Amino acid sequence: xxxxxxxxxxxxxxxxxxxxxxxxxxxxxxxxxxxxxxxxxxxxxxxxxxxxxxxxxxxxxxxxxxxxxxxxxxxxxxxxxxxxxxxxxxxxxxxxxxxxxxxxxxxxxxxxxxxxxxxxxxxxxxxxxxxxxxxxxxxxxxxxxxxxxxxxxxxxxxxxxxxxxxxxxxxxxxxxxxxxxxxxxxxxxxxxxxxxxxxxxxxxxxxxxxxxxxxxxxxxxxxxxxxxxxxxxxxxxxxxxxxxxxxxxxxxxxxxxxxxxx
Amino acid sequence: xxxxxxxxxxxxxxxxxxxxxxxxxxxxxxxxxxxxxxxxxxxxxxxxxxxxxxxxxxxxxxxxxxxxxxxxxxxxxxxxxxxxxxxxxxxxxxxxxxxxxxxxxxxxxxxxxxxxxxxxxxxxxxxxxxxxxxxxxxxxxxxxxxxxxxxxxxxxxxxxxxxxxxxxxxxxxxxxxxxxxxxxxxxxxxxxxxxxxxxxxxxxxxxxxxxxxxxxxxxxxxxxxxxxxxxxxxxxxxxxxxxxxxxxxxxxxxxxxxxxxx
Amino acid sequence: xxxxxxxxxxxxxxxxxxxxxxxxxxxxxxxxxxxxxxxxxxxxxxxxxxxxxxxxxxxxxxxxxxxxxxxxxxxxxxxxxxxxxxxxxxxxxxxxxxxxxxxxxxxxxxxxxxxxxxxxxxxxxxxxxxxxxxxxxxxxxxxxxxxxxxxxxxxxxxxxxxxxxxxxxxxxxxxxxxxxxxxxxxxxxxxxxxxxxxxxxxxxxxxxxxxxxxxxxxxxxxxxxxxxxxxxxxxxxxxxxxxxxxxxxxxxxxxxxxxxxx
Numbered sequence: 001x002x003x004x005x006x007x008x009x010x011x012x013x014x015x016x017x018x019x020x021x022x023x024x025x026x027x028x029x030x031x032x033x034x035x036x037x038x039x040x041x042x043x044x045x046x047x048x049x050x051x052x053x054x055x056x057x058x059x060x061x062x063x064x065x066x067x068x069x070x071x072x073x074x075x076x077x078x079x080x081x082x083x084x085x086x087x088x089x090x091x092x093x094x095x096x097x098x099x100x101x102x103x104x105x106x107x108x109x110x111x112x113x114x115x116x117x118x119x120x121x122x123x124x125x126x127x128x129x130x131x132x133x134x135x136x137x138x139x140x141x142x143x144x145x146x147x148x149x150x151x152x153x154x155x156x157x158x159x160x161x162x163x164x165x166x167x168x169x170x171x172x173x174x175x176x177x178x179x180x181x182x183x184x185x186x187x188x189x190x191x192x193x194x195x196x197x198x199x200x201x202x203x204x205x206x207x208x209x210x211x212x213x214x215x216x217x218x219x220x221x222x223x224x225x226x227x228x229x230x231x232x233x234x235x236x237x238x239x240x241x242x243x244x245x246x247x248x249x250x251x252x253x254x255x256x257x258x259x260x261x262x
Numbered sequence: 263x264x265x266x267x268x269x270x271x272x273x274x275x276x277x278x279x280x281x282x283x284x285x286x287x288x289x290x291x292x293x294x295x296x297x298x299x300x301x302x303x304x305x306x307x308x309x310x311x312x313x314x315x316x317x318x319x320x321x322x323x324x325x326x327x328x329x330x331x332x333x334x335x336x337x338x339x340x341x342x343x344x345x346x347x348x349x350x351x352x353x354x355x356x357x358x359x360x361x362x363x364x365x366x367x368x369x370x371x372x373x374x375x376x377x378x379x380x381x382x383x384x385x386x387x388x389x390x391x392x393x394x395x396x397x398x399x400x401x402x403x404x405x406x407x408x409x410x411x412x413x414x415x416x417x418x419x420x421x422x423x424x425x426x427x428x429x430x431x432x433x434x435x436x437x438x439x440x441x442x443x444x445x446x447x448x449x450x451x452x453x454x455x456x457x458x459x460x461x462x463x464x465x466x467x468x469x470x471x472x473x474x475x476x477x478x479x480x481x482x483x484x485x486x487x488x489x490x491x492x493x494x495x496x497x498x499x500x501x502x503x504x505x506x507x508x509x510x511x512x513x514x515x516x517x518x519x520x521x522x523x524x
Numbered sequence: 525x526x527x528x529x530x531x532x533x534x535x536x537x538x539x540x541x542x543x544x545x546x547x548x549x550x551x552x553x554x555x556x557x558x559x560x561x562x563x564x565x566x567x568x569x570x571x572x573x574x575x576x577x578x579x580x581x582x583x584x585x586x587x588x589x590x591x592x593x594x595x596x597x598x599x600x601x602x603x604x605x606x607x608x609x610x611x612x613x614x615x616x617x618x619x620x621x622x623x624x625x626x627x628x629x630x631x632x633x634x635x636x637x638x639x640x641x642x643x644x645x646x647x648x649x650x651x652x653x654x655x656x657x658x659x660x661x662x663x664x665x666x667x668x669x670x671x672x673x674x675x676x677x678x679x680x681x682x683x684x685x686x687x688x689x690x691x692x693x694x695x696x697x698x699x700x701x702x703x704x705x706x707x708x709x710x711x712x713x714x715x716x717x718x719x720x721x722x723x724x725x726x727x728x729x730x731x732x733x734x735x736x737x738x739x740x741x742x743x744x745x746x747x748x749x750x751x752x753x754x755x756x757x758x759x760x761x762x763x764x765x766x767x768x769x770x771x772x773x774x775x776x777x778x779x780x781x782x783x784x785x786x
Contacts, residue, residue, distance in 0.1 A: 004288060006281065012704030013275065013537065016579035016756075019530065019561035023583030026528060026559070030585060034559075035288070035296075037281035043705050044765055055278035059285030059392065061292060072765050075740025125740035127755030130583065180274030181305055216337025216387035231389030232278075241306055241334050266550060268543065275537065297550070297558075299543035317540035321547030321654065323554060442536030443567050478599025478649035493651030494540075503568055503596050 003141040004033045004060060008053045009069040009129060010041040017127065021069075021134040024120060028138035037066075044072040047159055050100040051177050053090075055232050057101055062087035067129070067137045068097045075125035080113040080132050082140070082149055083156060089146065091137045093128070096159035107156070114150035164188045170196065170259030173235070175205075175252050182243025186256045188235040193258050203227040204257040205237055206250040211261070217241070227258075265403040266295045266322060270315045271331040271391060272303040279389065283331075283396040286382060290400035299328075306334040309421055312362040313439050315352075317494050319363055324349035329391070329399045330359045337387035342375040342394050344402070344411055345418060351408065353399045355390070358421035369418070376412035426450045432458065432521030435497070437467075437514050444505025448518045450497040455520050465489040466519040467499055468512040473523070479503070489520075527665040528557045528584060532577045533593040533653060534565040541651070545593075545658040548644060552662035561590075568596040571683055574624040575701050577614075579756050581625055586611035591653075591661045592621045599649035604637040604656050606664070606673055607680060613670065615661045617652070620683035631680070638674035688712045694720065694783030697759070699729075699776050706767025710780045712759040717782050727751040728781040729761055730774040735785070741765070751782075 005025065011017040018039050025032060037056045041049040049070035057066045064087075071078075071093045083090040083098045086105025090098045094112075102110075113132060116123075118139045123131040136149060164173035164187050173188035184205070193201060193213065203210040210227045213235070220226040220240040225247060230236035235258065239247045248254075267287065273279040280301050287294060299318045303311040311332035319328045326349075333340075333355045345352040345360045348367030352360045356374075364372075375394060378385075380401045385393040398411060426435035426449050435450035446467070455463060455475070465472040472489045475497070482488040482502040487509060492498035497520065501509045510516075529549065535541040542563050549556060561580045565573040573594035581590045588611075595602075595617045607614040607622045610629030614622045618636075626634075637656060640647075642663045647655040660673060688697035688711050697712035708729070717725060717737065727734040734751045737759070744750040744764040749771060754760035759782065763771045772778075 004292075006285075008281075014562050014564035014576075015703045016561065016576045017703075019532075019559070019576075019580030020583045020755075022559055023530075023580060023585075023588075026557075027583065027585045030528075031525065031557075033288075033293075035281070035284055037278065038276050040276035052276075052278045052281075056281030056285060059282045059289065061285075061289045064285075073742050076742035124755040126752065130755065179277045179279075218335050218338035228388065231282075231386040231392065266554075268547075270543075295550075295555075297543070297546055299540065300538050302538035314538075314540045314543075318543030318547060321544045321551065323547075323551045326547075441539045441541075480597050480600035490650065493544075493648040493654065 002029055002032050003063050003065050004035060005065045005067060005137045005141050006035045006037050006060065007067050008037040008041065008049060009039045010043045011039045013039050021130045024130050025134045025138040028135055029142045032138060032141050041070050044070065046070050046096050050097050050159060054100045054104055057088055065089045065091060065137045065140045067133050068092040069129040069133055070097055071128065074128050080128060081153065081156060082111045082113060082136065082146055084108040084146060089140055091133050094157050096157045099156060099158045100161065102156060110153040110156045111146055112150045112153050115148065118149055162187055164192050170257055172255065172257050174256055175250060175254040178245045178251055182245040184237040184244045184250055185230060186235045188256065188258060190229045190233050193235065196258060196260055200261045201258050202261050206248040206254055208248055264291055264294050265325050265327050266297060267327045267329060267399045267403050268297045268299050268322065269329050270299040270303065270311060271301045272305045272311065273301045275301050283392045286392050287396045287400040290397055291404045294400060294403050303332050306332065308332050308358050312359050312421060316362045316366055319350055327351045327353060327399045327402045329395050330354040331391040331395055332359055333390060336390050342390060343415065343418060344373045344375060344398065344408055346370040346408060351402055353395050356419050358419045361418060361420045362423065364418060372415040372418045373408055374412045374415050377410065380411055424449055426454050432519055434517065434519050436518055437512060437516040440507045440513055444507040446499040446506045446512055447492060448497045450518065450520060452491045452495050455497065458520060458522050462523045463520050464523050468510040468516055470510055526553055526556050527587050527589050528559060529589045529591060529661045529665050530559045530561050530584065531591050532561040532565065532573060533563045534567045535563045537563050545654045548654050549658045549662040552659055553666045556662060556665050565594050568594065570594050570620050574621050574683060578624045578628055581612055589613045589615060589661045589664045591657050592616040593653040593657055594621055595652060598652050604652060605677065605680060606635045606637060606660065606670055608632040608670060613664055615657050618681050620681045623680060623682045624685065626680060634677040634680045635670055636674045636677050639672065642673055686711055688716050694781055696781050698780055699774060699778040702769045702775055706769040708761040708768050708774055709754060710759045712780065712782060714753045714757050717759065720782060720784050724785045725782050726785050730772040730778055732772055
């Protein structure tokens, strides 16, 4: 049975691009299972794509091929690559899109895609999702070994991703993603604040002081803000039945501080 | 062959949530057919989710498993359930989301999901779609019998859904859903107004008086409002090649009256 | 193995319509592969649907069945049809939606769908996607021959699609599609301007003068406009890491001129 292939792109859902890419893939492997993760990454926003890909990819079966196409440099100098990390294969541009997943899951190797026989016969300068990445993923899905696609690379491009820091007995971090419910997801992980949780802690963000790290949204009053550990293991600021990004006027980059209750 | 599983949620189409849920399901049953009904239910809007689910679900093959996740109370007191109604199985939170389908299709039994061996090993407090409902649906799809998942419940939570009422020789109702074309779908069914249709009837809504119940959009002039029985069997107010919600400034909750022509 | 069926509609992604249509199709052919091209064609915009369908369809495997439903005249006089063009079958309303694909791929024959045994038992007046086109596509996918569905038509309805014209030593055309990146796609094809490209040419649009036809977005400065041949072979005006429709205040219908550099 063929491997599953997932797609994470900024193509949008109206244009013919995602459909054309799927057509090219199905022309190579007719009975492939293609699963959309999203096509609504903000155009050209590599960090956002990297975060979504990391959070979704790790729930798929071992061996799944994850294609990522957020590719503002298409047709330029950036290399087309294949990355093996954790139990998965990633295919797309070498612009940092896979750097989060590679760091968290553990990168095994990276290969520059140089073998043109796995591309479409004619490669455009502006749509490598259809002409290179989709076809390579389809060939991977049918069982072609990764090293057939090109030559090994020493490393891949990293993103400059903010990391939380210990500070004055607490932990400082920032919002790295805002989801469609308006929840503010920070770069502070559960294990970063576990030492603080015994005696109780409080969270400061955008002028608000939130007492404790709660279990779920519904423990707060309707419309009230709260901090909790979200489903991905990151500290998250939410509003019960509302939008934290709206209520707190905070977005990506907003500073967050967790400290022991004084 | 595995059963089909459909998804109806308010997860949106950008975030990693729908992808993570599909990954968790495919990790249990690799060759399952997952069909998205929608992920764009308005956040937390249970009535809207219940209506969309009812309208879409009944066209699927017998035995299809329909997962619904509109779950503002996730992690709180509401129970995770499995409902057997008509020819289908429904999986999700017991908050009214399945009450419309259960009423219309005929509820056979409901089961509280208590058997943790069918959940993901670690269950978060905020994402039961990925950790409970998706996995249970995947196990149902592969043929596990409903009663393996927990203990029978006497009843499920109902929604307070408005019903049409007879009044002064006519029928009064209200708009319960506005679709993306701007059509106003009411809670008045074809059979509620059949007795009026012989001599002809008229529809009052938002200050407009519409003569007759027409066959299709194109019988009205471009830009003109009309009433018709929509594809789901409900009275619907539309504008030919336009938006009734815009033209009539009416939305969910707007009162509608059907009466014999005077 | 069943044929692939693709869907291109203006149903939107929230309402139950696309889900209901898929359910009806899967009830006919349980293991059919359904691929969404888009459900976000602007409501009733036939030209837009025709362009998206053309661009996406031609990358699919030979024999794929493409369903198109942009159907403001549903339930009226327009005929339901099946078109054989190039390597594909198209199913939907005879309102021009398939005229672009038929012209470019080469129409072989068109059939009016008259055989009601391939429709749902009850056909509504407002939702032929679910009741006629989806079911016919499902029957085609399982191998029923095209001529079983009805009687041959001499021709299908054409769209009044603008064509580029030679003018004063150059070529004049217009924008026919704006994609979600804000790229302006014109009706001028690569071969229309190849004769001009030797000595170099310039592109005039909305008061801007763009030198040359470039290879890809990244050759321009960030935020700068450029002209290039897009992935579909049409002249396209883009802004590197930005939106041309926003920067140039230009949309569908905007005039474009390509001329030799003076």
